[in-house]
């Protein structure tokens with residue numbers, strides 16, 4: 447299971463027991479404080495199966511006037527004793543459920559902030575320009591748990607935490623326009639050399655020229671896409687960015703073919719998953735870089 451970020455719906459649907467993304471040892475899921483009693487109660491009385499089930503119990507700890515005691519008289523504990531008479535210690539069950547959810551990697555914990563909390567608003571106000579293609583900047587994998595399964599991959603570690611693509615509340619520029627280009631000498635041969643350029647304007651200190659490093663397998667296409675990557679990384683994440691590129695490969699790769707979170711094996715554009723600016727608009731070049 448992997449993805450840059452995971453939707454809460456998927457996070458909640460995963461089985462909690464021996465969760466693949468739990469950092470806890472197996473004891474958390476096997477041993478209770480009182481001879482396995484708590485774990486047994488969670489399974490048999492509360493019928494906890496999924497992360498969602500555990501989360502519901504964990505949230506009961508926030509009930510007002512709840513006390514960390516077996517005989518707590520708060521509304522949640524009283525209610526639980528009523529609906530689940532076999533539960534001898536609601537507090538212990540809630541706490542264990544919370545520990546289980548807390549043990550999940552941040553990317554898999556539905557009780558923590560996730561990119562889906564803010565990315566729904568991304569690009570909704572991008573201007574409707576028929577000549578431009580709008581980049582989908584969402585990093586979250588939506589769908590079902592099955593959509594997070596990655597097979598035949600090179601086991602690239604997607605990290606414990608979802609990328610921080612949260613925009614600042616107030617962008618200080620209206621829009622940025624960047625022209626990108628890449629080129630290669632001896633394209634397709636062993637002695638290939640390639641370079642990427644980003645042009646913001648005459649004399650603009652942000653203008654970039656870089657040589658494509660050997661480890662990226664230099665080619666015309668790689669140079670084009672590296673230029674776009676450089677442009678994205680140079681610009682603040684929360685300002686609408688228009689990238690003007692003449693690379694059909696890059697434009698289609700990023701706006702049509704690229705599915706965020708796909709791994710290398712199913713991804714003909716290996717670097718594409720690294721782009722995640724909130725508003726990026728690509729359009730065909732009508733001007734050449736000088």
Ligand SMILES: [Zn+2]
Pocket residue numbers: 509511512513518519520521522523524537
């Ligand atoms: Zn209570």
Ligand SMILES: [Zn+2]
Pocket residue numbers: 487488491492532533534535536539
């Ligand atoms: Zn219980």
